Amino acid sequence: MPDFDLSDVEVIVRDVFGDRISDVTITIEEKSSRGGKHYLAIVKAPGYETDSALLDFNGHAELTLLLDPEQCDCPTMEEAQAAMLATKLANSWVAGQPVASRANATPVVLHPDRAWYRCEPGLKDAVAYSKAFSDQPGGLHEPPDDRDWDQRGSFKTLEPACSLQLVFWQAKNGWHYFEADIDVNNTLAKHLLDVLLIHPLTGQPDPRVVAQLLVLHCGLPMEFAMTPLDSGG
Numbered sequence: 001m002p003d004f005d006l007s008d009v010e011v012i013v014r015d016v017f018g019d020r021i022s023d024v025t026i027t028i029e030e031k032s033s034r035g036g037k038h039y040l041a042i043v044k045a046p047g048y049e050t051d052s053a054l055l056d057f058n059g060h061a062e063l064t065l066l067l068d069p070e071q072c073d074c075p076t077m078e079e080a081q082a083a084m085l086a087t088k089l090a091n092s093w094v095a096g097q098p099v100a101s102r103a104n105a106t107p108v109v110l111h112p113d114r115a116w117y118r119c120e121p122g123l124k125d126a127v128a129y130s131k132a133f134s135d136q137p138g139g140l141h142e143p144p145d146d147r148d149w150d151q152r153g154s155f156k157t158l159e160p161a162c163s164l165q166l167v168f169w170q171a172k173n174g175w176h177y178f179e180a181d182i183d184v185n186n187t188l189a190k191h192l193l194d195v196l197l198i199h200p201l202t203g204q205p206d207p208r209v210v211a212q213l214l215v216l217h218c219g220l221p222m223e224f225a226m227t228p229l230d231s232g233g
Contacts, residue, residue, distance in 0.1 A: 009059040011041045016064060021045050028055075082107070085115050085180050088164040092157055094130040099123070099166070103178065109144040114181035116144050116169075121176045124168040127155050134158060138167045141179060148172040156183065 009028060013021045027042040029052075039055045041063070049068045053061035085107075089100035102123045107115035127133050138154025152168040167179040 005059070009041065009055065011043060011053060011055075011060070012062045013043055013045065014062075014064050015048070016066060021048065021065060082110060082115070084182060085164075088157075088162075088182065089117075089180060092132060092164055094123070094126040094132065099127070102126075107180075108177070111144070114179055116177050116179050119168075119176050119178050123176070123178065124152050127166060127168075128153060132157055133166070136165055141167045143169055144179070152176075 009026070011024075011026055013024050015021055023045055025044045027044075029040045029042060031038050031040055039059075040052050041055055041061050042050065042052045043063055043065065044050045045065055047068055048065040051063055051065055053063040055061050086100065086105075089103065090098050092099045094102075103117040103119035107117050109116040128135075133155040136154045136156040138151055141151070141154065143149035143151075148171070150170045152170055154165065154167045156165040157163045163183050165181050165183050169177045169179065171177065
């Protein structure tokens with residue numbers, strides 16, 4: 001028997017976003033090793049992968065459960081990309097206004113990893129003078145088509161992970177645009193590469209897993225987080 005009463009067992013279970021999961025079933029298993037007996041809490045929750053945690057001497061443990069990809073809804077990668085960029089643009093402010101308020105809400109071109117928006121002519125200068133952005137080389141960026149485009153500057157927000165980069169362009173017709181994309185840091189990039197292991201046969205990441213990373217690290221709106229499917233549906 002454990003040193004604690006089984007009725008005193010407490011396992012705090014959260015999802016990857018830090019929210020408490022209340023609908024859980026906990027089973028206690030006794031394990032033996034050279035160090036003696038210890039007790040493992042097997043935790044199950046609808047829509048989540050089963051996991052376990054070692055109880056401490058007081059019968060307590062904390063555990064984070066991952067959503068079960070086979071039992072979850074999630075957006076397509078294109079929807080997630082558009083939502084993530086829209087959120088970044090709405091939360092990046094220059095001259096007292098969010099960047100999003102000075103550009104068209106719908107991108108004129110949307111690629112899997114970036115988007116181009118038509119914007120106000122003065123937005124580039126406002127971003128250049130903003131303390132929320134720093135100059136960033138834009139030499140590797142190309143215009144979205146073969147029309148005559150002139151690159152006018154490149155800037156990036158100061159977050160250590162998932163910063164927003166804006167590359168400004170002026171088309172031959174005089175219209176102004178910016179190219180927006182999200183730059184990840186090395187740690188997150190490694191996580192995203194690790195996700196490739198989810199589908200080793202196809203070599204493609206499971207978007208349901210990537211969605212969790214985007215919410216955690218890149219500001220993807222919570223409504224785009226995977227949620228357990230309704231048990232009745």
